[in-house]
Amino acid sequence: MKVGLFIPCYINQLYPQVAIASLELLEKLGVDVYYPQGQTCCGQPLGNSGYEDDSKGICQLFVEHFKTFDYIVGPSGSCIYHVKHHFDILEQTPEVQKVRNNAYELCEFIVKILGKTDLGASFPYKVGLHKSCHGLRGLKLGSCSEVQGEHYSTEEDLLNKVSGLQLMSLNRKDECCGFGGTFAVFEEAISSKMGKDRVQDHLDSEVEVLTGADHSCLMHLEGIVNRNKQPLKVMHIAEILNSTL
Incomplete structure (x- = not known):
């Protein structure tokens, strides 16, 4: 299969190690990975702020760069x-529909398309998993605590196979961190309080490393951790799954 690696703009600018880990992880799994050099933002910030019409050009550019691939994979659920x-918001041409139907979050792609859970990783730490809202309730990467039924989690399936990793149980397993894109700018007081609550839950649960599949949420939580000098390390799940410590 021919896979186009989508690296969100904020990861490209601020967290290149996550992009590298995602690429290396897919290559280890035998995937034929390509990185379109001209790719830009997917248009989400404009959409979140109510300017969807202004984002059409960005969205169409995304389609142009990724329309030839069998799958589009990115380390960001949102x-x-x-x-x-x-x-x-775009005209639903065959190319647009193909891109939409074949776009996958990294963990979802590994588990559902490649059929893998044990990636040969080792990471001897106590880890807390932050389940981001878009991934959990949007992409259905896991079951929600407010819904009755069988529990499942794509991210937990992968982390539970990592040698030496101890996945810690949180008190509020799928509560929002408060980031919400531009919500963190327009409602910073609420956003900060929600983020502090999530960080404290991990601390109360004796977590050493906080992880998740969406680095926008992790960026928000890491900022709180660093500002308050709290004893938590924040890492994207791709970095852990690519680790051989």
Whole structure:
């Protein structure tokens, strides 16, 4: 299969190690990976702020760069969700529909398309998993605590196979961190308080490393951790799954 690696703009600018880990992880799994050099933002920030019409050019550019691939894979649930569910503002050509239907968050792609859970990783730490809203309730990467039924989690399936890793149980397993894209700018007091609550839950649960599949949420939580000098390390799940410590 021919896979186009989508690296969101904020990861490209601020967290290149996550992009590298995602690429290396896919290559280890035998995937034929390509990185379109001209790719830009998926348009989510404009969409979040109510300017969807102004984002059409960005969305169409995304389609142009990724329309030839069998799958589009990215290490950000919120960006992939935007591609799958908000590119309806474009004319639904066969190319647009192909891109929307074949866009996958990294963990989802590994488990559902490649059929892998044990990636040969080792990471001897106590880890807390932050389940981001777009991934959990949008892409259905896991079951929600407020819904009755069988428990499942794509991210937990992968982390539970990592040698030496101890996945810690949180008190509020799928509560929002308060980031919400531009919500963190327009409602900073509420956003900060929600983020502090999530960080404290991890601390109370004796977590050493906080992880998740969406680095926008992790960026928000890491900022709180660093500002308050709290004893938590924040890492994207791709870095852990690519680790051989």
